Amino acid sequence: MKDELYPSRLELDKSSYEKNLSFLRDYVGHDVVFSSVIKGNAYGHGIRDFVPMAEDCGVRHFSVFSSDEARQACRARTCDSHVMIMGMISNGALGWAIENDVSFFVFELDRLKAAINEAKRIQKPARIHLHLETGMNRLGLEEDEFEDTVRIIKENREYLELDGICTHYAGAESVGNYVRIQEQIENFKEYSSWFKEQGIDPKYRHSACSASALNYPETIMDMVRIGIAQYGFWPNRETYMNFVKKHPDVNAKHKDPLERVLAWKSEIMSTKKVPAGEFVGYGNTYLTSRDQQIASVPIGYAHGFGRNLTNVGIVLVNGERAPVAGLVNMNLLTIDITDIPDVEKGDEVVIIGKQGDQEMTVASFSEMRNFMNYEVLVQIPSGLPREIIE
Numbered sequence: 346m347k348d349e350l351y352p353s354r355l356e357l358d359k360s361s362y363e364k365n366l367s368f369l370r371d372y373v374g375h376d377v378v379f380s381s382v383i384k385g386n387a388y389g390h391g392i393r394d395f396v397p398m399a400e401d402c403g404v405r406h407f408s409v410f411s412s413d414e415a416r417q418a419c420r421a422r423t424c425d426s427h428v429m430i431m432g433m434i435s436n437g438a439l440g441w442a443i444e445n446d447v448s449f450f451v452f453e454l455d456r457l458k459a460a461i462n463e464a465k466r467i468q469k470p471a472r473i474h475l476h477l478e479t480g481m482n483r484l485g486l487e488e489d490e491f492e493d494t495v496r497i498i499k500e501n502r503e504y505l506e507l508d509g510i511c512t513h514y515a516g517a518e519s520v521g522n523y524v525r526i527q528e529q530i531e532n533f534k535e536y537s538s539w540f541k542e543q544g545i546d547p548k549y550r551h552s553a554c555s556a557s558a559l560n561y562p563e564t565i566m567d568m569v570r571i572g573i574a575q576y577g578f579w580p581n582r583e584t585y586m587n588f589v590k591k592h593p594d595v596n597a598k599h600k601d602p603l604e605r606v607l608a609w610k611s612e613i614m615s616t617k618k619v620p621a622g623e624f625v626g627y628g629n630t631y632l633t634s635r636d637q638q639i640a641s642v643p644i645g646y647a648h649g650f651g652r653n654l655t656n657v658g659i660v661l662v663n664g665e666r667a668p669v670a671g672l673v674n675m676n677l678l679t680i681d682i683t684d685i686p687d688v689e690k691g692d693e694v695v696i697i698g699k700q701g702d703q704e705m706t707v708a709s710f711s712e713m714r715n716f717m718n719y720e721v722l723v724q725i726p727s728g729l730p731r732e733i734i735e
């Protein structure tokens with residue numbers, strides 16, 4: 346249902362999501378657990394609407410960064426899906442996680458001990474993933490902490506459920522990091538075997554994000570943590586080229602197997618004629634060069650449409666590309682529709698997505714802004730309504 350109260354809205358295309366999931370599941374293997382990464386408000390797609398849609402498509406495992414996102418995911422879910430925290434959870438929030446069956450990464454002995462204390466207090470085991478440092482040098486248990494880790498786990502077996510042993514790679518989307526990633530893969534294999542020899546054999550070994558799953562299939566293991574690819578984006582162009590080269594069947598179809606799930610749409614608010622030689626909007630950044638037709642669109646930098654798209658950005662109207670004319674305002678922008686016939690108030694405006702034969706990709710939007718897909722997506726305002734398109 347279109348919510349008339351909002352100046353713009355987001356659409357989530359469920360059939361595109363289903364296609365992405367089936368492509369990714371066929372690729373990683375159907376016996377591998379698919380964890381849908383929904384940090385950053387589901388990469389801008391909106392946790393509240395995205396989670397039930399993903400559950401409808403069969404997803405039962407979600408990964409978030411922090412405990413507040415975990416709570417949002419728990420509220421959004423409509424069945425018994427599992428929620429896993431990959432990053433920040435304060436010791437004070439551990440009790441909440443344990444009580445709610447939320448699992449979390451343990452990357453320090455301090456966190457391990459605190460989790461055990463909370464588990465004892467609540468009389469319920471904590472579900473943990475041992476996050477090992479393998480060479481990213483960001484988070485993770487260090488090699489010299491492994492023996493203590495094993496000892497502490499063995500002493501507190503009844504308070505811990507070992508859901509996983511895991512790591513994360515430092516830039517698997519770029520061949521420039523090849524050697525570093527290979528070393529991490531080797532380290533992870535060696536370390537996780539060592540834990541197994543010590544009698545510590547968690548349920549899932551997992552290490553792959555989108556880029557490592559696509560570029561280094563050996564990182565897939567028992568579970569994958571897929572973010573960007575499920576939303577229909579390749580982590581970067583290099584990963585796409587590399588994948589197509591390795592998979593002639595995909596190449597032969599001449600079609601990207603991933604489809605964008607998200608579209609961002611608004612409408613023409615008003616139109617007016619402006620004679621030649623007049624400035625449009627605040628100040629003097631845009632001077633009409635002829636008699637022009639100018640339209641207003643109720644989107645501005647308050648909604649994430651950057652001021653740096655002033656006189657540079659493009660939106661779609663009636664299947665044509667309409668350039669931003671003048672400064673992007675807080676809630677409003679003006680576009681030049683002189684060469685687009687029959688534009689009327691109420692006509693659809695596409696900021697991201699398809700209209701007719703044209704498409705505004707997040708990449709083209711982001712190239713203009715010089716950002717990565719990830720960064721543009723998460724800046725899409727959480728307050729706008731999301732509509733699921735069946």
Ligand SMILES: *Cc1c(COP(=O)(O)O)cnc(C)c1O
Pocket residue numbers: 382384431513553554555556570571572573574580
């Ligand atoms: C973000 C993240 C992922 C998913 O990354 P994508 O590139 O979006 O697939 C996986 N694992 C961890 C630890 C992450 O932080």
